[in-house]
Amino acid sequence: MNRLDGAALTLLALALLVALGALAPAAEEKKAEPAAAGWTPLFNGKDLAGWKPTGSAIWRVDDGCLVGTQTDGKGGDLYTEKSYDNFELRVIYRVVWPANSGIWFRDQYQFDILKYANPVAYSGTLYCPGKMFIFANLDESLENRDGWNEAQIYANGDRIILWLNGKKTGECQDKSFAKGRFGIQVHPGNEMKGMKIILKRIDVRPLKEGDKPSDPIAPPKAAAPKAEK
Numbered sequence: 001m002n003r004l005d006g007a008a009l010t011l012l013a014l015a016l017l018v019a020l021g022a023l024a025p026a027a028e029e030k031k032a033e034p035a036a037a038g039w040t041p042l043f044n045g046k047d048l049a050g051w052k053p054t055g056s057a058i059w060r061v062d063d064g065c066l067v068g069t070q071t072d073g074k075g076g077d078l079y080t081e082k083s084y085d086n087f088e089l090r091v092i093y094r095v096v097w098p099a100n101s102g103i104w105f106r107d108q109y110q111f112d113i114l115k116y117a118n119p120v121a122y123s124g125t126l127y128c129p130g131k132m133f134i135f136a137n138l139d140e141s142l143e144n145r146d147g148w149n150e151a152q153i154y155a156n157g158d159r160i161i162l163w164l165n166g167k168k169t170g171e172c173q174d175k176s177f178a179k180g181r182f183g184i185q186v187h188p189g190n191e192m193k194g195m196k197i198i199l200k201r202i203d204v205r206p207l208k209e210g211d212k213p214s215d216p217i218a219p220p221k222a223a224a225p226k227a228e229k
Contacts, residue, residue: 009111039090039203042080047207053078057186066199068101069188075105075188086207088214089153092200094167095145099195100187102127103151107180111151113197114187115140123149124162124169128176134160135170142167148200154213163216 027107031131038040042050045064053059055076058069068078074186095113112125112133124137142164152163158175161168182204184197204215 029044036203039205042198042202042204048078048082049076052081055186055188062198065201066184066202068184068197069096070186070188071133071193073188073190075186075192077183077185079104079181079183081181083107083179083181084204084206086156086209086211087153088155088205088207089151089182090201090203091151091153092148093151094148094198094200096194096196096198097145098191099197100189100192101141101195102185103153103198104152104183104185106177106183107183108177109155109160109174110185111135111153124151124164124167126160126172128174131176132142132222133176134172134174137162137164139167139169142169144196146199150217152214152216154207155209157209161213166216168207168216 002150043066044050045061047061048059049064053076056070056072056074057076057078058071060067070076087105089103089105091111093113093155095101097115101113104110104112108128110127112121112127113123116125116126117121119133119136120138121136122138122140123143125135126136128134144165149165150163154158154161158173159171160174161171163169182202184190184199186195186197
């Protein structure tokens with residue numbers, strides 16, 4: 001090997017190091033963002049660990065997001081394996097419409113994600129089987145139907161408060177159910193074939209009696225998963 005060949009190899013090695021360094025930030029961006037202090041992620045961005053499906057909905061992890069859909073008119077739910085009593089829950093989601101979905105908590109309450117005509121109700125409505133809507137969000141403009149949204153749920157004792165994108169949609173006192181699982185719904189029905197509920201983050205903060213709600217925050221600006229565009 002002559003000196004020219006050695007110099008060329010040295011330059012090539014340096015170029016490779018620079019290229020690898022340029023790729024490093026992109027790799028860092030793929031890592032899941034850590035939860036804020038006091039909050040615990042319920043979805044790891046990789047698989048369905050800690051969750052158990054029921055029914056016929058299809059669940060998968062795509063580009064770090066949890067995706068639920070149905071293609072045959074049959075729906076289903078995905079529940080946490082653990083139960084929770086007093087908590088705050090934050091969920092960053094988007095939907096492929098038309099759709100009817102929701103975030104279950106304490107097994108029987110649901111932060112509804114829907115557009116309902118009779119009675120009028122939009123996402124951020126509190127639903128409970130047997131009681132229908134405990135309170136309804138009547139402001140359709142609160143939801144970003146083309147991008148990410150943040151649902152926030154506060155349940156401490158019999159006090160329940162819901163927010164959608166930083167705006168309170170309702171508050172009530174209801175002591176019917178004190179503890180249960182979190183869940184995600186894919187609603188049955190032929191009119192909902194092809195619907196998708198896509199969740200980017202699901203974080204929980206345990207509460208003690210007297211703990212106040214956290215300040216609600218608007219959803220982050222983030223691109224939708226490539227496969228769902």
